[in-house]
Structures are given as C-alpha cells and as structure tokens.
Amino acid sequence: MMNLSPQSKDALKTEEYWINMGPQHPSTHGVLRLVMRLDGETVLEVVPHLGYIHRSMERMCEWDVYPQLVHLTDRMDYLSAMMTNWAYVQVVEKAMGLVVPERAEYIRVMVAELNRLSSHAMWFGAYCMDLGAASAFFYGFREREIVVDLFETLCGQRLTYHYVRIGGVSKDLTEDFVPRVLDICETFKRAVDEYEALVTGNVIFQQRTKGIGVLSAEKAISYGCGGPVLRGSGVNFDLRKNDPYSVYGRFEFDVPVGKNGDCFDRYQVRLEEMRQSVRILEQAVKQIPGGPSMADVKAIRPPKGEYYARLETARGDMGVYFVSQGGTKPYRMKFRSACFSNLSCLPEISAGWKLADVVSILGSLDVVIPDIDR
Amino acid sequence: MPAPPQPFVLSAFVVQLLLHPGAALSGTVGPALKGLLAGVGVGDTGYNALVALLCFVVMSGFVTVTALVLTLAERKVAAYFQNRKGPNRVGPWGLLQPIADVVKLLQKEDIVPRAADRPIFLLAPFIGMIATYMVLAVIPFDQGLSVTDLDLGVLYITAVSGLGVLSILMAGWSSANKYSLLGGLRSAAQIVSYELSPALVVLSVVLFSGTLSVQAIVEKQSAQWNLWHMGPMGVLGMLIYLTAGTAEINRAPFDLPEAESELTAGYHTEYSGMRFSMFQLAEFMNMFIIAALTVTLFLGGWQPLGPLRALGVPGYLWFFGKTTLVMFVIMWFRWTFPRVRVDQLMKLEWKILLPLSFINLVLVALWAAAGVGK
Numbered sequence: 001m002m003n004l005s006p007q008s009k010d011a012l013k014t015e016e017y018w019i020n021m022g023p024q025h026p027s028t029h030g031v032l033r034l035v036m037r038l039d040g041e042t043v044l045e046v047v048p049h050l051g052y053i054h055r056s057m058e059r060m061c062e063w064d065v066y067p068q069l070v071h072l073t074d075r076m077d078y079l080s081a082m083m084t085n086w087a088y089v090q091v092v093e094k095a096m097g098l099v100v101p102e103r104a105e106y107i108r109v110m111v112a113e114l115n116r117l118s119s120h121a122m123w124f125g126a127y128c129m130d131l132g133a134a135s136a137f138f139y140g141f142r143e144r145e146i147v148v149d150l151f152e153t154l155c156g157q158r159l160t161y162h163y164v165r166i167g168g169v170s171k172d173l174t175e176d177f178v179p180r181v182l183d184i185c186e187t188f189k190r191a192v193d194e195y196e197a198l199v200t201g202n203v204i205f206q207q208r209t210k211g212i213g214v215l216s217a218e219k220a221i222s223y224g225c226g227g228p229v230l231r232g233s234g235v236n237f238d239l240r241k242n243d244p245y246s247v248y249g250r251f252e253f254d255v256p257v258g259k260n261g262d263c264f265d266r267y268q269v270r271l272e273e274m275r276q277s278v279r280i281l282e283q284a285v286k287q288i289p290g291g292p293s294m295a296d297v298k299a300i301r302p303p304k305g306e307y308y309a310r311l312e313t314a315r316g317d318m319g320v321y322f323v324s325q326g327g328t329k330p331y332r333m334k335f336r337s338a339c340f341s342n343l344s345c346l347p348e349i350s351a352g353w354k355l356a357d358v359v360s361i362l363g364s365l366d367v368v369i370p371d372i373d374r
Numbered sequence: 375m376p377a378p379p380q381p382f383v384l385s386a387f388v389v390q391l392l393l394h395p396g397a398a399l400s401g402t403v404g405p406a407l408k409g410l411l412a413g414v415g416v417g418d419t420g421y422n423a424l425v426a427l428l429c430f431v432v433m434s435g436f437v438t439v440t441a442l443v444l445t446l447a448e449r450k451v452a453a454y455f456q457n458r459k460g461p462n463r464v465g466p467w468g469l470l471q472p473i474a475d476v477v478k479l480l481q482k483e484d485i486v487p488r489a490a491d492r493p494i495f496l497l498a499p500f501i502g503m504i505a506t507y508m509v510l511a512v513i514p515f516d517q518g519l520s521v522t523d524l525d526l527g528v529l530y531i532t533a534v535s536g537l538g539v540l541s542i543l544m545a546g547w548s549s550a551n552k553y554s555l556l557g558g559l560r561s562a563a564q565i566v567s568y569e570l571s572p573a574l575v576v577l578s579v580v581l582f583s584g585t586l587s588v589q590a591i592v593e594k595q596s597a598q599w600n601l602w603h604m605g606p607m608g609v610l611g612m613l614i615y616l617t618a619g620t621a622e623i624n625r626a627p628f629d630l631p632e633a634e635s636e637l638t639a640g641y642h643t644e645y646s647g648m649r650f651s652m653f654q655l656a657e658f659m660n661m662f663i664i665a666a667l668t669v670t671l672f673l674g675g676w677q678p679l680g681p682l683r684a685l686g687v688p689g690y691l692w693f694f695g696k697t698t699l700v701m702f703v704i705m706w707f708r709w710t711f712p713r714v715r716v717d718q719l720m721k722l723e724w725k726i727l728l729p730l731s732f733i734n735l736v737l738v739a740l741w742a743a744a745g746v747g748k
Contacts (some may be wrong), residue, residue: 017552019553028639041560131710132627138456139456208712208713355636356636
C-alpha cells in the first residue's frame with residue numbers, strides 16, 4: 001500500500017449510507033421493510049419495520065362469535081392455514097372441554113402434515129429464488145401444486161381452507177383422499193431426493209449458506225424462536241414430540257436437529273422435516289378409524305376464564321390465548337406465532353454480513369409477514 | 375467463348391452468395407458497386423461511405439433479429455428447465471412473442487426520474503449499444519465475411535468490449551437510486567476484474583496462432599480447432615474464457631449488477647420502455663458476442679469439423695451452429711446455478727482464474743516454442 005498524504009486520505013473517505021429494502025422488494029416476501037445501514041456492500045445494521053399489512057385481527061375477534069373466527073386464522077400464516085385454523089380451534093375446544101371424534105383428529109393430523117409439506121416445498125423454491133437459482137422455484141411449486149389440488153377437492157379452497165372447525169372438520173374425507181395421499185407421499189420422497197441432488201451439493205449454494213447467519217442455541221431460545229429455526233440451531237424441541245397434542249403421540253417420527261445454526265442447517269432441517277411428515281402421513285393413513293368427523297356441537301359458549309393452547313405449525317410454536325366472559329364472543333383474543341420471534345433475531349445475526357447474505361438469512365428464517373402483523 | 379445467358383449468371387451468383395457470401399460480396403458486388411459509382415462520378419471516399427452505411431444497416435437488422443430470436447430462445451430454454459412451456463400464445467409456438475414484446479415496450483412511457491442526472495441517464499443505454507456494435511464489426515461470420523478485418527482485431531475487441539461498463543456505471547450513477555448505484559458499483563468492479571483473464575487467454579491464442587487478426591486466427595484452424603490443437607491448454611483456456619466471459623456480460627451465476635432478489639433490477643431499475651429494452655438488447659447481443667468469440671478463438675470459427683468439410687455446408691452455418699451451442703451452454707449456466715456473492719466473485723477471479731490463465735499463457739508459450747502442434 002502506498003503512503004497516503006493526510007489530504008488524499010481525506011479525499012478517499014468513505015461514507016456509510018442507509019438503504020430501504022421493502023416494503024415492496026422481491027425478497028422481503030410480502031410487505032416487510034428492512035432499513036439497513038451499509039458500508040459499501042457490508043451490512044452494519046438491520047432494522048425491520050412492521051405494520052404494512054396490519055388488519056387488527058385480534059380486535060376483530062372481539063366482534064364475532066367463536067365459529068366465525070376460524071376464517072380469520074386462515075389469513076395469518078396463509079402458507080400453513082390448516083395449522084393456524086387448528087391452533088385456534090384447539091384452544092376453544094379445550095375451553096369447552098369438547099371431545100373431538102378420533103377420526104377428526106386423524107384428519108387434522110393428515111391435513112396438517114400435508115400442509116407442512118406444501119409450506120416447506122414452497123419455502124424451498126422461494127429460498128433458492130432468493131439465492132438467485134430461479135429454476136428451483138418451479139420445482140418447489142410443482143410439488144406444492146398436488147397438495148393444494150388435494151385440498152381444493154377436500155374443502156374447495158387452495159389457500160384459505162377454513163377446514164378445521166370447532167368440534168372436528170367441516171367435511172369428511174373424499175373417497176379418493178387416501179390413495180391421493182399415498183401418491184403424494186411417494187412423490188415427495190422422490191422430490192426431496194431430487195431437491196438434494198439439484199441444490200444441496202452445489203458449491204455456490206454451499207458457499208452462500210454454510211456459516212452464514214449463525215444463530216446459537218442460547219440465542220435462539222432467548223429470542224423465543226420456533227420451528228426449523230430453533231431446531232436448526234441444535235435445540236431438540238418440537239411440540240409434536242415434547243408436548244404431544246391430538247394423536248401425535250401415536251406416530252413414530254424423528255425430529256431433525258441442526259448443528260451449527262447457519263442457513264444451511266435450517267435448510268437441511270426443513271428438507272428432513274418433509275421426509276418425516278411423509279412418515280407420519282403413511283402411518284396416519286393406516287391407522288385412521290371410521291366414525292363421525294364432527295362432534296355434536298350445540299352452543300359454543302366457553303365458560304368464564306382464561307385459556308391457552310399451542311401447537312407446532314410449519315414455522316414453529318403457535319399459541320392462542322383468550323379470555324372468555326361466558327358469552328358467544330371472546331372478551332380478548334391473543335395470537336402468538338413463531339414468525340415474530342424468528343424475525344426478531346435477524347438484526348443480530350445479519351450484522352456484519354454482505355447485502356446478499358441478508359437476503360439469504362431472511363429467506364432461511366421463513367417468515368410470513370401477515371402472520372407477524374395480523 | 376460466348377458469355378453465358380443472363381439468368382445463368384444470376385443464378386450462379388445466388389449460389390455463390392449462399393455458399394461463399396464473403397467471396398461473392400468482395401469479388402462481385404463490391405467491384406460492381408464501385409464501377410456503378412465511378413460511372414456517376416463518385417470516387418473511393420463515396421464508395422467507402424456507402425459501404426459503411428450499408429454495413430450499418432445490415433448489422434442493425436442483424437442485431438435486431440438476433441436479439442429478438444434470443445429473447446424467445448432464452449425464455450423457451452428457461453421454461454423447459456423449469457417444467458413449463460414458455461411463451462406459446464402469440465403465433466405458432468409463441469414465435470411472434472418477441473414482436474409483441476417490442477410493441478409493448480414501444481408503447482411504454484419513457485420515464486426519467488426527477489432526481490436523475492438527465493443527460494447521463496438518457497445517454498447511458500446508447501453507450502452500451504455502441505460498445506456492442508463496435509465489437510460486432512470484427513466478428514468473422516464466414517471467410518471474408520465480417521464488417522472489417524483489422525490487423526489488430528483481437529486487440530480491438532479487448533479494448534472496446536470494456537466500453538460496456540461505462541454504460542452500466544453511468545446508468546447506475548445517474549438514476550439517483552441506491553439500488554442502481556450498488557448495481558453500477560458491482561458492475562464496475564466485476565467487469566474490470568473479469569477483463570483480465572479473458573485478455574490473457576486471448577493472448578495465449580494469439581501467441582499460438584501468431585496473428586492478431588481475427589480472420590487469420592480462424593484461417594489457421596482449418597485443419598484442427600484450437601480446442602485440441604493447443605493441447606490441454608486449449609480446453610483450460612476455453613473454460614476460463616467461457617467462465618470469465620459469462621461474468622463479463624453479467625449473466626447468472628454472475629449477474630450481481632442486476633441481482634433481482636437483492637437489488638430489484640440493479641442498474642436498470644429506473645429505466646422503462648425502449649431505453650430499458652436497449653439494455654436488454656445489448657445484454658443479449660453481448661451473450662452472442664461472447665459465444666461468437668469463444669467459437670472464433672477455440673472452436674474454429676466458420677471452419678467445418680475435419681472430415682465434415684466434404685459435406686460442403688457453408689461456413690456461416692457452421693459459425694452460427696457452434697455459436698448457438700455455446701449460447702445454449704451460457705443459458706444453461708443461468709438457469710441452473712444460484713448466484714455467487716460479491717466477495718466470492720472477486721475471489722474467483724483474482725485467486726483462481728487469473729493465476730490459472732497466467733499458467734495457461736506460460737504453458738502455451740512453451741508449447742508454441744517447442745513447436746508442438748505446428
């Protein structure tokens with residue numbers, strides 16, 4: 001390096017600058033806004049801003065009677081709407097002490113796992129797209145499509161299902177459901193192997209994900225992260241195993257756990273979760289009993305009190321809390337989802353990386369913005 | 375011997391034009407035109423001006439048609455990589471899609487941001503086109519068929535191909551948009567770095583062929599193409615040239631200046647209508663140029679492959695066939711790889727490609743000095 005005189009050093013002075021990523025940006029997946037302080041390409045600070053898709057859902061819950069609230073939950077985490085439906089329905093049933101028919105529980109498990117498959121398949125595509133591999137996007141969508149088609153036959157909707165209802169599910173399974181599920185299982189087994197072959201081993205992909213955005217186990221816990229983000233950091237915690245709800249206790253499956261907590265581990269955890277979902281589906285298809293798919297529900301008036309229940313969505317721990325005064329409408333309703341917690345660790349794990357890495361890290365956290373804003 | 379009847383002369387000329395367009399143009403059309411002009415009292419200067427004008431018109435037509443065909447080809451190739459069909463609504467097999475695109479772009483409003491540096495903003499797309507046209511001037515399409523055959527053709531290409539970066543830098547700077555600026559910055563660093571190893575590879579070919587004229591380099595490959603004539607160095611050289619060339623024209627996996635998932639559209643974010651399409655046009659033509667130069671330097675240009683010479687297929691068909699093949703490979707890169715990060719990109723050039731091309735150059739020099747392959 002040549003010797004610079006004080007003046008020329010001054011002339012070469014560089015400046016930090018702020019850049020606004022979002023709310024309209026291809027890789028903020030919806031309407032997240034990230035305000036970033038950059039030094040050249042290096043990110044010094046990330047500040048996520050929320051509120052661009054706030055719809056006052058918790059307030060709206062206070063106006064409507066309990067059965068009318070299910071469809072609102074469709075519009076929170078719209079990529080795993082079956083599970084958000086269920087999360088809400090579950091707490092109301094718990095409050096009323098309602099016993100759900102066993103067949104309905106199995107149906108719920110099956111649609112939830114199918115939904116997890118479609119959500120992760122879509123995530124795979126979107127994440128690769130974030131990294132610049134445009135073709136992978138269509139491979140993820142190819143598999144998601146068959147699951148969504150199945151849901152369309154089941155309940156008439158492709159995204160906002162409104163299928164899981166208080167006391168059971170809205171309709172019993174169609175006749176072709178079981179063969180189609182088995183078909184989906186076979187397809188996904190093949191597809192995940194294909195994803196691995198196409199993307200996992202790619203040198204550029206590994207360079208862009210390994211060691212990037214490392215989230216330690218302690219931090220993941222202290223931020224309250226959930227789902228694959230938490231497990232990618234090496235914490236073995238899955239509500240389906242650790243606090244089995246519904247009939248999850250009857251299935252054999254593993255909880256994939258990462259080691260380093262980097263983007264690559266979160267990626268691998270999700271791919272492995274898809275394989276485990278297939279395992280659960282195959283067992284559920286064999287075990288599913290006959291009988292009604294809906295309990296005999298008369299009036300939905302949870303007794304006075306406070307209630308909380310949670311379950312594992314594709315993005316992690318989702319809890320619903322509500323206060324009832326004994327009427328037909330909740331007094332207060334509060335949703336808690338892992339997306340907010342997962343996003344909140346972004347500033348810490350992306351500082352010091354390059355601009356392109358922030359896109360990679362944000363993608364690996366798999367946040368759904370309407371689930372954060374509600 | 376009596377002069378053959380008129381129709382016979384004409385059909386013989388057409389046959390010659392189809393089989394050896396270079397010889398037909400310089401041997402028949404040129405002198406005829408010159409004689410015609412001399413008849414009306416126009417000298418050599420007028421003749422040269424007319425030829426230059428004709429060349430410009432022909433090349434403009436060529437650029438337009440090639441770019442149109444390439445946009446469709448790119449979209450079709452991308453589609454089939456992605457389990458889609460691609461454009462198939464306008465005309466048979468979507469063949470008229472590019473024309474519909476052009477019509478659409480012509481109708482678009484030409485927006486100039488209020489904060490933009492107006493003259494530079496308006497000028498930038500033209501600079502890119504000029505650089506592209508200038509390189510096209512020496513591409514040898516067939517024996518004797520190029521706009522001009524400079525003695526220093528290779529040096530000329532190396533010099534003018536760097537002009538394209540000016541256009542990107544100007545566009546990035548003048549848009550008054552931080553994303554555009556980042557795109558421009560990335561591009562400047564990238565193109566300047568990736569000029570080096572292609573130049574060294576070209577130098578090795580020059581060393582081996584003993585000439586700087588592009589036509590002469592092709593002439594020398596009549597018996598054997600440089601790809602294997604130069605031994606293992608030919609293969610290595612071509613790989614380096616193709617990789618660095620892909621980076622030089624900003625195509626995936628090195629498309630950082632316009633990385634959609636990071637910079638929305640990079641340097642051309644603020645451009646619309648025809649100005650935007652000029653960037654696209656220049657980009658597609660640059661892909662053609664890199665493919666054409668790869669073919670010229672390593673794959674024998676318009677020379678047929680060894681024994682296949684007996685088939686009598688015209689040289690320009692060989693040239694376009696080989697160029698199409700190389701362009702397909704470049705598209706293949708784009709639709710299968712994730713994007714590299716900016717520092718990884720620089721590392722690839724300065725730590726891997728540049729040393730390799732130096733070694734390659736030395737080896738070729740030794741190879742040529744030893745007289746192997748002569």
